[in-house]
Amino acid sequence: MAQWTVDASHSSIDFQIKHMMVTKVKGTFDSFNANVVAANLENLTDASISFAIDAASINTKNTERDNHLKSADFFDVENYPSIRxxxxxxxxxxxxxxxxxxxxxKDVTKPVTFEVEYNGKGLNPWGVEVYGFEGETKINREDFGLTWNAALETGGVLVGKDVKISVAMEVNPA
Incomplete structure (x- = not known):
């Protein structure tokens, strides 16, 4: 088994969620690390994959919203600094x-399944073999204790329940 790391500068962990029941807000986490242990990255069935996200690195391109997401209403980053x-x-x-x-x-662990596509491999400019993967899953945020919401005057709620998580990873030898 070989150890592989994710090149964060060529990778992303993004999400989207409905806002006011009519549009989708997208965001990303700017800081994360991931590790893969596998005999062969072209066959991940024997792999062990882990990642840790700095919850405070959430970025929705709106400082006020990001600060609210970092608060105890949502991720409570002071008490739960990482998503794993x-x-x-x-x-x-x-x-x-x-x-x-x-x-x-936060303090809730649930099973999730990412559908992941192997995008292939190539040599970077320094002659190192790199592998690419993209994956998605959908979670109900309320299952993880992210229950804050606000009712709308017109009916419905401000923040949807379903969160689509998208991951794109470039994997390099450790």
């Missing part, structure tokens, strides 16, 4: 993988 994922089971179908693992947000 650890794979528990991986299956493959062609170039796609179903990577199931434990996602921890």
């Amino acid at each position: 994922f650890q794979s528990t089971h991986i299956t493959q179908s062609g170039d796609a993988y179903m990577i199931t693992g434990d996602l921890t947000i």
